[in-house]
Amino acid sequence: xxxxTPTLESFINNVKxxxxxxxxxxxxxxxxxxxxxxxxxxxxxMPLWSEEAQAKSHCTDEWDGYQAIAITLxxxxxxxxxxxxxxxxxxxxxxxxxxxxxxxxxxxLATSLVGVEKE
Numbered sequence: 377x378x379x380x381t382p383t384l385e386s387f388i389n390n391v392k393x394x395x396x397x398x399x400x401x402x403x404x405x406x407x408x409x410x411x412x413x414x415x416x417x418x419x420x421x422m423p424l425w426s427e428e429a430q431a432k433s434h435c436t437d438e439w440d441g442y443q444a445i446a447i448t449l450x451x452x453x454x455x456x457x458x459x460x461x462x463x464x465x466x467x468x469x470x471x472x473x474x475x476x477x478x479x480x481x482x483x484x485l486a487t488s489l490v491g492v493e494k495e
Contacts, residue, residue: 381478383469383470383477383478384469384478384480384488386426386470387426387469387470388488388489389426390426390427391426391449391489394426394427395448395449396446396447396449397424397425397426397446397447397449397452398424398425398426398427398428398430398431398444398445398446398447399422399423399424399425399431399444399445399447400423400431400434400435400439400442400443400444400445401442401443401445402441402442403441408422409422409423409434409439409442410422410465411423411468413466413479414476414477414479415476415479416466419464419465419466420463420464420465420466421466421467421468421471421479422460422465422466422467422468423467423468423471423477424447424467424468424469424470424471425444425471426469426470427470428444428446430470432444434471434473449489452486452489453489453490456482457482457483457485457486460482461481461482461483466479466480466482467479467480467481467482467485468480469485
């Protein structure tokens, strides 16, 4: 079971309000930022943010060519969660550079977010 930390709770509350999550996409529009897990060997983590400003603040240094892209909650739940789960990729919620961030299984995150999706 994933612990409901203040970071995860804040992420869920912000997504509830905005109905979007934010990821970083490369200039080609094909690739997304994925990094190595700080918790599990040979596991990738896709950082996602609940606010555009947080995502944009990471478009520097090695991610200088990336831009913050909104993914609607509906699209995230319908398409992304299954693909990420199939690929064994975790979600880094409100990821902060150079810190160990909470890494959540996409199915667990989706379960927490299903209740916040607007009808």
